[in-house]
Amino acid sequence: MHNVVYYARVSTDEQGQLNAIENQINMLEGFINKNMEWEMVGKYIDRGKSATSTKGRIEYNQLYSDLETNKFDIIIIKDLSRLNRNPLDYYKFIDRLVKNNKRLFLYTDNKFYESDDSLINGIKAILAGEYSRDISKKVNAGIRQKQKDGIPMTNGSTWGYDQKRGSKKLTINEEEAEIVKQIFDWYCEGKGFRIIYKLLEDKNIRNSNGKPFAMTTLKRIIRNEKYKGILICNKKHKDFDTKEIYDNPENEWIIHKTIIPSIISDEIWDKANEILSTKKRKNTVLDKEVITGYFSGTQLYSGKIICGQCGRTFWHTIISGKSNWQCKEYRNFGSKKENKDHGCWNIKLHTDELNKMVKQTIYNFVINKDSVMKKVMNGLKCSLLDNNDMKRYDKSKNEIEKLNNRKERLIDMMADELISKQEYINKKKSIDEQIEKFKTEIKSINQIKENIKSKTERLNGLEHILNIGLKSYEGVTDEMIKESLDKVVVISENQYNIYIYGFRYEANTNSPFVPTTR
Missing domain, CATH: 3.40.50.1390 (Resolvase, N-terminal catalytic domain)
Known part of the structure; x- marks a missing residue:
């Protein structure tokens, strides 16, 4: 079988x-x-x-x-x-x-x-x-012709508009259009996307999937030219070989100004987009423009700062020209309110303070290398396979081989009509269950092996860090932080757990930066 x-x-x-x-x-x-x-x-x-x-x-x-x-x-x-x-x-x-x-x-x-x-x-x-490839070329040619003819091609989810199946026109959805107008009005009044998100949630206004509007969706609404009656086609193209989507240069765009009914006046649309453009600022770290209030890209600590209150990660932001980190939950919903599902009290961490604490922790880790290495080696020793583990491993391998031989004999018995197909299925099922138990045993032992291998490999990096001669915490480099820092758990605004190579240290901003090993 x-x-x-x-x-x-x-x-x-x-x-x-x-x-x-x-x-x-x-x-x-x-x-x-x-x-x-x-x-x-x-x-x-x-x-x-x-x-x-x-x-x-x-x-x-x-x-x-x-x-x-x-x-x-x-x-x-x-x-x-x-x-x-x-x-x-x-x-x-x-x-x-x-x-x-x-x-x-x-x-x-x-x-x-x-x-x-x-x-x-x-x-x-x-x-x-x-x-x-030939079909793709023909489809793309058809799409390009529709774009030239000014036929809107949407997935039917453009908020504020309806497009019936097979129709060449967009029509205004009056109920949704009122919400679009409200979003533009709020934004022109100076309300940010986070506040608008809350206002929509308070009114129980959801997107077409029944979920709250994402703040990135609100930004796309403000940027969408369709709402002032302009259809722009051929902004992007998909490469057949790479399957990636790329931007087309503006001189290849196809623009129609009288195809779509407008929901927002030119004046309001222009005003909202002018406000949005003024919120762009230069990120000196990333050397690019970003929108204020949005995640600004990969930083040294990206993904490594965890909120001890809600479990979300911290996002990098620039506040008053200074580099900071804030809990994602706080960034999206503000401070935690009573009887509310969203929000967080854990709000801000200055990058300068974070750098100082992490570097001091790594420095203390390095200067106490004798005790560190002793603990690492003890941990590695505890993980090592003993003789009983190897015996269990060999036994499991042998038992699986025996059970597979039994399955082969069952096939011969069914072929010789000594057992029925149903008897074969029942016996095979019992054998397979036994095989799975032994496979689980082998998997467990292999996992121990992998853990030992992982710890041994990381030990090489640890030895490199410990052998660097440091005179003060200021000598700790970004590369050392990348290599040794596991994560920073922010318990409160001034209390932290810093994990270096699996070791937990406590630190706080109200006392000298001398973490205590745990």
């Missing part, structure tokens, strides 16, 4: 075909069930996904990953085009398939993939890729 899975896929274009995916599924499942030596143990289905790339194909990527497991022996697909239309992806899949002793059955060809088929199937993948 062989464990079998199937992979089914339809593209976005094929979704419109009546029962396209259902027919494919029924065909493959029916074929599997008719084979007495096959047992279906799983399925992988991608709906509305192109085969020109593996990006976004969740089920395909899971199948590709599962090739390295023992979940199945055989994969069945309708034909090669269901799997890949990209030659490189095709050869990568086949390479992993062969290395892991899996078999691929092609339903349309009614045969298993063989190594001799590699070249011809590779050519088929190339032809399929070129076919997809």
